[in-house]
Amino acid sequence: AYKVLIKSNPFPVICGRVCDYQCQSKCRRGTVDEPVAIKNLKRFITDNASRPEISSIPVTRKEKIGIIGAGPAGLTAARGLTRRGYKVVVWEELPEPGGMLRYGIPAYRLPRDILVKEIEEIKNLGVEIKCNIRVGRDISFEEIKKRFDYVFLAPGVSKSQKMGIEGENMQGILGGIEFLRDFNLHEKTWLRKEKRLGERVAVIGGGNSAVDAARCALRLGAKVNIIYRRRKEDMPAFLEEIKAAEEEGVKIECLVSPLKIIGVEGRVKGLVCQKMKLGEFDQSGRKKPIPIQGSEFTLNIDTLIIAIGQRPDELFEKIIKEVKLQTINSKLFAGGDIMSGPSTVVKAIAA
The missing domain is CATH 3.50.50.60 (FAD/NAD(P)-binding domain)
Structure with a gap:
């Protein structure tokens, strides 16, 4: 079984851990009871099979x-x-x-x-x-x-996209990819608190990078809010990672969109947000979020991590x-x- 996996996939052990296993939704076994647990089987095989030299x-x-x-x-x-x-x-x-x-x-x-x-x-x-x-x-x-x-x-x-809102060039604002890269390069430095995020961190985005950034920030001792403009079920991140983030203490605020960033002496201190409602379906196949007038509120934060896309x-x-x-x-x-x-x-x- 391992030899079959390695023929076409150079990273079978890695895929046994981080694969999104979309193929399981197409498994015909699901019409009888439940799909074959392909990801889990892959992990079992690669963890236990002897590997050829x-x-x-x-x-x-x-x-x-x-x-x-x-x-x-x-x-x-x-x-x-x-x-x-x-x-x-x-x-x-x-x-x-x-x-x-x-x-x-x-x-x-x-x-x-x-x-x-x-x-x-x-x-x-x-x-x-x-x-x-x-x-x-x-x-x-x-x-x-x-x-x-x-x-x-x-x-x-390798670069994070910007949101294009007021105040985005202040200190204390990090791109999601840049933060994850720096955390993985200098994890010991972060854990020794030689680098700090502060006590309150907001993460903008709903993908895997946003969830990973939020969970890393949580491990550094911060209180973390994920801000996402659609519903939780619309988040592109893996469902198991979303659940794990919430179980660990990450708060996910859905149907909320950032409006502007406020700061003091050039450093971020708050994020002005607006509540949203869902309208008609857009080109992505999801309902388009529409601002609710008069629903603005401010989150007090020390660091803002923007993980809305990459370029x-x-x-x-x-x-x-x-x-x-x-x-x-x-x-x-x-x-x-x-x-x-x-x-x-x-x-x-x-x-």
Whole structure:
């Protein structure tokens, strides 16, 4: 069973823990009683099966492949190409490979020893990963194109979107992705309280990044409110993560939208919000939230974390503009979140 999993998925152990298991909703067994527990079965198999030794695969092709980004999409491509005999080099700007697996998902959800082991198996195939190298700073994109026959762009979407409301440039306002990255990079520093969020934290958003940021803030001793403009059942985050957050003490305020940020001497002190009601369905298939006039109220906060969406780095945003999986340049390919938008680990592997 493990050999079947590893054929098409380079991260079976990881997926046994953080997969969104949407396939279970399509399982025909559900018409009889309940779907096969695919995620749980995957975890049981990968936790208990003996793992074959991974040995280096000889290079049999003359073409060299450069990959930008050592997240799930980049590493999946590197593994597949190496198994086909190509020489592959991966560049990663952060200290360790893994992308959002390492710097976006907290360790309490994805233990780091599991992540390290699965990445080591990819490296053992012969994949060369160069970390702490930022394309555009330490090596130019033009240099990579000259040195390699083909280039695969998988840098992900590493920056948080802004809300575009008054007061958003004050101190004490963090992007959700930036906060999670810093927490995962410097967890001991945060836990020693050498970095602080303050006592009251509000998180804007309803996705997995918002819930992860809220739960991390809670672990740092803060009282945390998630502000979401639709209903709880409309939140894109995994249901089990939402339930876990509430059980731990995170308060989720639904049908509430931020209006403006207020502060004192340039530092955030409060968030003015407005209650919402649901109107007609919008293009997302969900009912559109409509402001309720006269329902404004203010939350007193020390830190605001904005997790409403993600966007790519400006350099790669320009490069992959108006392209699909293969760019207009036959040497360049792109995949992962930068093409499909921020999504799940499984979709990043497949993208």
